[in-house]
Every structure is written in C-alpha cells, then in structure tokens.
Amino acid sequence: MTVRGKPVPRGFAMPAPATGEGPGDAPPGGAASGEDAAVAPAADARLAVDDTVDLAAEEQALRISQLLGRLDAEFIGLAPVKDRVREIAALLLIDRLRGRYGLTSSRPSLHMCFTGSPGTGKTTVATHMGELLRELGYLRKGQLVSVTRDDLVGQYVGHTAPKTKEVLKRAMGGVLLIDEAYYLYRPENERDYGQESIEILLQFMEAHREDLVVILAGYADRMDTFFRSNPGMASRIAHHIDFPDFTLDELLQIAGKMLEREQYRLSPAAGEAFAEYVRLRMSQPRFANARSIRNAIDRLRLRQARRLVAAGGVLARGDLMEISAEDVRASRVFRDAARAGGARGGLAGEAARAAPSQPAHPGLS
Amino acid sequence: MRITQGTFSYLPDLTDDEIRYQVQYSIDRGWAVAVEFTDDPHPRNVLWEMWGLPMFGVADAAAAMHEVGACRAAYPGHYVRVSAYDASLGRQTTALSFIVNRPAAEPGFRLDRQEASDRRVRYSLHAYATDQPAGERYGAGRQTDGTMAPNGARGSS
Numbered sequence: 001m002t003v004r005g006k007p008v009p010r011g012f013a014m015p016a017p018a019t020g021e022g023p024g025d026a027p028p029g030g031a032a033s034g035e036d037a038a039v040a041p042a043a044d045a046r047l048a049v050d051d052t053v054d055l056a057a058e059e060q061a062l063r064i065s066q067l068l069g070r071l072d073a074e075f076i077g078l079a080p081v082k083d084r085v086r087e088i089a090a091l092l093l094i095d096r097l098r099g100r101y102g103l104t105s106s107r108p109s110l111h112m113c114f115t116g117s118p119g120t121g122k123t124t125v126a127t128h129m130g131e132l133l134r135e136l137g138y139l140r141k142g143q144l145v146s147v148t149r150d151d152l153v154g155q156y157v158g159h160t161a162p163k164t165k166e167v168l169k170r171a172m173g174g175v176l177l178i179d180e181a182y183y184l185y186r187p188e189n190e191r192d193y194g195q196e197s198i199e200i201l202l203q204f205m206e207a208h209r210e211d212l213v214v215i216l217a218g219y220a221d222r223m224d225t226f227f228r229s230n231p232g233m234a235s236r237i238a239h240h241i242d243f244p245d246f247t248l249d250e251l252l253q254i255a256g257k258m259l260e261r262e263q264y265r266l267s268p269a270a271g272e273a274f275a276e277y278v279r280l281r282m283s284q285p286r287f288a289n290a291r292s293i294r295n296a297i298d299r300l301r302l303r304q305a306r307r308l309v310a311a312g313g314v315l316a317r318g319d320l321m322e323i324s325a326e327d328v329r330a331s332r333v334f335r336d337a338a339r340a341g342g343a344r345g346g347l348a349g350e351a352a353r354a355a356p357s358q359p360a361h362p363g364l365s
Numbered sequence: 366m367r368i369t370q371g372t373f374s375y376l377p378d379l380t381d382d383e384i385r386y387q388v389q390y391s392i393d394r395g396w397a398v399a400v401e402f403t404d405d406p407h408p409r410n411v412l413w414e415m416w417g418l419p420m421f422g423v424a425d426a427a428a429a430m431h432e433v434g435a436c437r438a439a440y441p442g443h444y445v446r447v448s449a450y451d452a453s454l455g456r457q458t459t460a461l462s463f464i465v466n467r468p469a470a471e472p473g474f475r476l477d478r479q480e481a482s483d484r485r486v487r488y489s490l491h492a493y494a495t496d497q498p499a500g501e502r503y504g505a506g507r508q509t510d511g512t513m514a515p516n517g518a519r520g521s522s
Contacts, residue, residue, distance in 0.1 A: 140427075143424045169428035169431065170423055172423065172428040174425065
C-alpha cells in the first residue's frame with residue numbers, strides 16, 4: 001500500500017519501506033489487497049465539477065466498513081466511542097471525495113479526552129485508537145506511548161521541558177496517552193513543574209496536529225476540575241468521550257471473550273453461577289467493570305487449578321479447560337452477599353440464591 | 366565553495382520532504398537519528414556539536430524534523446547534519462549522515478604549503494571561515510538560500 005496523498009519523493013529518494021504493513025496488518029481475506037490495487041488508480045483521478053461519485057465503491061476501497069465491523073466485534077458496549085470513530089471514518093471518506101473534486105480538506109483535530117469509571121476500557125480503546133487512526137490514514141505509524149505524570153514532569157528546574165519533549169517526540173506519528181492527566185496540574189503547589197509540562201503539551205498539540213494525537217484519560221469529576229483550571233487544554237481537545245459503565249449483559253459478553261481468549265470454558269451450571277456472581281459483584285463497593293471481571297476470571301483459574309490438583313488422578317483436555325460451578329461458588333462474593341442477606345432478614349440472600357434473572361450468556365456455557 | 370560531506374554529497378541539497386523520507390528510512394531500519402551542527406567545515410572535523418540527544422525510540426520522522434527545524438532556527442549560519450547510528454552488533458557505527466543546512470555563503474579553503482626539512486612540502490587545508498572565532502563565522506545573519514530554509518509547516522520550533 002502506498003502513502004496516498006503524499007508528494008512522490010523526487011529522484012533518488014528511497015521508496016518508503018514497507019514496515020508496519022506486516023502480515024498482521026494485512027486485511028483479512030487475500031482478495032482485499034488485490035482489490036485495493038485495482039481501485040487505487042481510480043481513487044486518485046480528479047473529477048470534473050458535474051461528475052458524480054459512488055459512495056459505496058469508495059467506502060469499499062478504503063475498507064471502512066471492514067474496519068468498523070472489527071471494532072464492533074472487538075469491543076462490547078462503548079456506544080459513544082464507536083459513534084465517534086464512525087464519524088471520524090465518515091469524515092475521512094467525505095474528505096477523500098472532496099479531494100477528488102479539488103475541494104479543500106484539512107485534517108481534523110483528533111486530540112481526545114476519555115473519561116469514565118475504572119475498568120470501562122479507556123486505556124484499551126486508546127491502544128486500539130492508534131491502530132485504527134493509522135488504518136484510516138490519519139496517523140503514519142499509530143504506535144501508542146502511554147505516560148503518566150512521572151514521565152512528563154521533571155524533578156528540578158529545567159528538567160521538565162526536555163523530558164516532556166522527549167516523550168512527545170517518541171509519540172509522534174502515533175498516539176500519546178496521558179493516563180490520569182489531572183495529576184499534571186497541582187493547584188496546591190504553585191511552583192509545581194506540572195504547569196510547565198502542560199504548556200509544552202499545548203504548544204505541541206497545536207503545532208503538530210498532523211503528527212500526533214494526544215489522548216487524556218481519567219475519571220470524569222477530576223478531569224472536570226483539571227479542565228476548569230486549564231481552559232486552553234479543554235478547548236484544544238476536540239473529542240470529549242465519556243465511557244459508560246457496562247451493563248450486566250455486556251460484562252458477561254466480555255467475560256465470554258476473555259475466557260475464549262484464555263481457552264477456558266464454563267460448564268452450564270458454572271455459567272449460571274458466574275452470571276449471579278457478576279450481578280452480586282456489581283452492587284459491591286470497588287467494582288471496576290471489566291477489570292473486576294478479569295480479576296474474577298484469574299481467581300477462577302486459580303480455584304480450578306487447586307481443585308484439579310487436590311483431586312489428582314487422570315485428566316483429559318476437557319478437564320483442563322472446564323471451570324465448574326463449585327469454582328465459581330467458592331468466591332467470597334457469595335459468602336458476603338449471604339451474610340449481608342442474613343443480617344437483613346434473608347431477603348437479599350434469598351434473591352442471591354434465586355436463579356439469575358439474566359440467562360447465562362451463550363458464550364459462557 | 367560548496368562543502369560536500371557524507372551521504373548524498375554529490376546531489377543538490379535535499380528538500381524537507383526528501384530529508385523526511387531519509388529519516389523515516391533510518392528509523393524504520395532501527396537506527397537512532399541525531400542532529401548535529403558545526404561551524405568548522407574542515408573535512409577532518411568529524412565530531413560535531415550535538416543538538417540534543419540522539420533520538421532513540423522515536424517512531425516517526427516528524428520528531429527528527431522538528432529537531433532539525435529547531436536547530437536550523439537556532440543556528441541558521443551553521444552546518445547542520447542528520448546522522449543515523451546503527452547500534453546493531455557487528456556494525457555499531459554511523460550508517461547514514463547528510464548535511465541538511467549550510468550557511469548562505471561558504472568561503473571555502475586555502476591550501477597552505479609548509480616547507481619542511483630536505484625540501485619536503487607539507488600541505489594543509491585552512492578554512493577561511495575558521496579565521497573568525499567559533500560562533501562568529503559565516504555571520505549571524507539568517508541565510509537567504511531558499512532550498513534549505515526551515516519551512517513553516519514543520520520544523521519551526
């Protein structure tokens with residue numbers, strides 16, 4: 001795939017090497033690359049003023065629907081994120097078409113701010129965002145550089161600027177993810193170097209809009225405070241995306257995907273028990289959405305291993321993969337819920353023991 | 366006299382786009398790109414001043430172009446070069462190095478002959494520019510040569 005829309009290197013310049021286009025990046029289905037090659041020449045042809053253009057053909061050439069389909073398959077829930085990506089992809093498509101009529105199309109500002117509860121996938125989405133924007137043609141490399149306050153702010157006078165610039169340089173061509181960005185600004189200490197770092201960030205975000213996408217991630221309320229004290233930052237970020245909490249059904253789907261990836265499966269009884277577990281866990285304090293689910297699955301694996309080792313004997317492949325209901329039921333969450341239920345006259349405990357209102361997700365059984 | 370040093374010395378000055386392609390090529394090869402400058406044009410002067418640290422872990426040429434632009438802005442009347450260091454075992458040397466900025470006027474060199482014993486003659490090159498103290502050579506004025514001027518879109522610091 002060539003870099004379209006870039007000036008052709010003159011004379012001796014080396015051809016752009018094909019790194020980053022390895023087999024992993026190739027579109028699924030061998031036909032796609034051939035199709036791309038067939039469409040590419042037409043895509044560059046300049047159109048006359050009264051010509052019309054076929055949107056569907058263009059979309060196929062850019063493989064946008066394929067890309068969005070993959071996004072839908074990979075991420076469960078997260079409707080606001082998907083909407084925004086869809087908008088960005090649509091803009092790309094329209095910009096391509098406008099370019100063919102000779103209309104101007106400048107690159108939109110793509111700096112983003114992700115807010116949401118813990119475990120709603122902010123970092124995961126940011127990781128994929130680089131790749132996605134690269135495939136859409138907005139970024140050249142799409143690598144992710146994930147930093148926190150330590151990586152940006154120095155410890156003594158004159159240390160912050162080079163440090164921040166170093167990080168920004170590494171992120172160029174890709175995505176810079178600043179996790180918990182509000183820690184950059186510490187109003188209680190007026191000599192804090194965080195402010196200096198913010199100023200350099202702002203300057204880079206403005207000057208290198210084509211080279212770099214900055215994503216700030218953090219919890220909504222603290223991010224609000226941060227933006228209130230740094231209005232320049234808020235206005236330079238075009239996309240403020242709020243990550244909603246996952247619903248029970250979404251969490252179960254996520255768990256199904258995680259188990260599938262780890263090559264485990266829940267027995268039908270365990271599937272029901274797990275659905276109940278998630279429902280109970282959601283109402284308990286310190287519930288961190290998908291992160292809690294991941295931890296729960298890790299603990300399930302531990303309990304399964306302990307059960308298998310304690311039982312001894314001969315094992316089959318299926319035994320090593322299957323997580324049984326007792327592995328799930330051994331969780332502290334059930335005991336806590338039962339105790340709380342007992343204290344409250346057994347009502348909640350009764351509810352907990354009742355069959356789960358949601359049927360176990362098919363992926364789990 | 367136009368100084369020629371390093372890779373591509375036989376070519377006209379590279380445009381910013383061409384420089385970016387070369388830098389991207391180096392980065393994709395895993396070479397660390399560094400920006401260096403000097404105002405001593407002697408061919409045996411190989412150790413130039415470093416503009417910042419070599420850029421390890423940079424993925425995109427835009428970062429190096431930013432530094433090239435910043436160095437040009439700070440030292441418009443100096444020679445600036447980009448060098449790419451290949452750290453792989455068995456090579457560990459500069460893999461690519463080319464000039465990306467030069468002073469507007471380059472006075473060139475004088476050939477000095479030194480009479481040595483037994484009618485032998487030793488030759489040496491003397492750069493006219495080095496008659497001035499370091500930092501005042503080539504004047505402080507900004508260059509007028511269009512091809513190498515830092516372009517506004519990329520490179521201005």
